[in-house]
Amino acid sequence: MHIQVLKSKIHRVKITQAELHYVGSITIDEDLMDAANLIENEKVQIVNVNNGERLETYVITGERGSGQVCLNGPAARKASVGDIVIIISYAGMELEEAKKHKPVLIFPDERNKLV
Numbered sequence: 001m002h003i004q005v006l007k008s009k010i011h012r013v014k015i016t017q018a019e020l021h022y023v024g025s026i027t028i029d030e031d032l033m034d035a036a037n038l039i040e041n042e043k044v045q046i047v048n049v050n051n052g053e054r055l056e057t058y059v060i061t062g063e064r065g066s067g068q069v070c071l072n073g074p075a076a077r078k079a080s081v082g083d084i085v086i087i088i089s090y091a092g093m094e095l096e097e098a099k100k101h102k103p104v105l106i107f108p109d110e111r112n113k114l115v
Helices: 030-036 073-078 095-100
Strands: 002-014 017-019 025-029 043-048 054-062 069-072 084-094 104-106
Touching: 002 030, 002 095, 017 073, 025 030, 025 073, 030 054, 030 104, 043 073, 054 069, 054 073, 069 073, 084 095
Parallel strands: 002 104, 017 069, 025 054
Antiparallel strands: 002 084, 025 069, 043 054, 043 084
16 A cells, blocks of 8 residues: 655744745745755645645745745745745655654744754
């Protein structure tokens, strides 16, 4: 049996930009991407703590050390600058592998920096 499990989570980061007139995606500081084991173009789910919105998009690499978390394109309508979001990725694996799997969870500070 093949199932989907939590792979990575960036817990409670702040939206720093929302760019409506841009090809859709989420731009994430490369430091946060590395820490959360995310790669460019990876599918992610975004959960907005402020308004309950949920959406799926893909990752674009942002400037390392910038703290940037920017929703682009239509996704920009799902959050405002300053909103707190959770960024989640999933992986598919066989049931026995999933039982041993440990997801990567990171908890940045209020400036979207690693602590």
